[in-house]
Amino acid sequence: MSYNYYECVQSIQQHRRTSYGFTAASTPDLDALQQSMDGFASLSKNCPMTPLLWMQYAQDTKALMEGLWMMEKTAIDDSSQQQQLVIQAKREAYESSAGILELALIEFPGCALLHLYNLENMIAYECECGEIGSSNKVSSAFLRAWQSVGKGTHVNEGFIVSDMFRLFASFLLLRLSLVAKEQRHQSASIMDELCGVFVQWSRTPMGEGSNDEMMQDIECLWEEACSLIIASYDKSNESEKVNVTTQLGGRKTSIWANIDANRRITSSLTNVLSSCENEIDVAMSNEGITLPFLSLFREQQDQGMPESKNVTSYLESLKHRHSCWDRI
DSSP: OOOOHHHHHHHHHHHHHHHHTTTTOSSOOHHHHHHHHHHHHHHHHHSOOOHHHHHHHHHHHHHHHHHHHHHHHTTOOOHHHHHHHHHHHHHHHHHHHHHHHHHHHHHOTTOHHHHHHHHHHHHHHHHHTTOTTOOHHHHHHHHHHHHHHSSSTTGGGHHHHHHHHHHHHHHHHHHHHHHTTTOHHHHHHHHHHHHHHHHHHHTSOOOTTHHHHHHHHHHHHHHHHHHHHHHTSOGGGHHHHHHHHHHHHHHHHHHHHHHHHHHHHHHHHHHHHHHHHHHHHHHHHHHTOOOOHHHHHHHHHHOOOOSSOSHHHHHHHHHHHHHGGGGO
């Protein structure tokens, strides 16, 4: 059987427009969404799909499954059962979406935007389903992304790579805010992981301007983490609080020296690596297949740390980041 690729894609996009409408409706049209899903399933089996189409396929899968589960919720009166159903709905929806993204990453292991979306999706799953305590899946997704696109092969997409570091570090802050006051040993482990992220970030060649922005981000994230740890000591432990503050200051000096050394090395590589990518970028732009990161997520890049330093504020900040992907 032959396929007209353009007509298949246009049909899918028409069903998606019908499903989501032109306003941010709380519940999409599930019939149109099912037709979109059927189109994606057929297209993925018979034709190659772009990274953006894979991302839309994953998003529609999550929306459809969650919508179907929510229909069952309306038939249940017990509030506790409703809450359990909501969590189950989100869990199965995210897991189905993750399965599609795994297929996409196998086909496009070098797509930075796809890795960022996968990381966002993974963190959203942890936040929505109440499994923030362990970051094994998120850490694995981040490491996979860094190994694929963070070793100098995507210098011209440094803003995407930077956002992956910023996102993962923000997730670690959320975990730190959960345990800082009661689980000192786990707090130390999270702090070690965060410091490792800073050093890893400084070793990553990125485009012009990204290195300067990196230091601003690292400084902000470090101060946030330190404030969470220091605030966990009450007035009865004032001497210990002073000791911890001193230790953090010494640790910062050591880490920053390491970061500065790494930055000098990576900055010397940036121009060489960037020139290798320029021709590819021009060709992609001429073909109209450049991924729309800047137009979609400018608001996401400008988002800073939450003013309030508690679990809820960090959680809402991460959820707000993930909602930006609804625009795809």
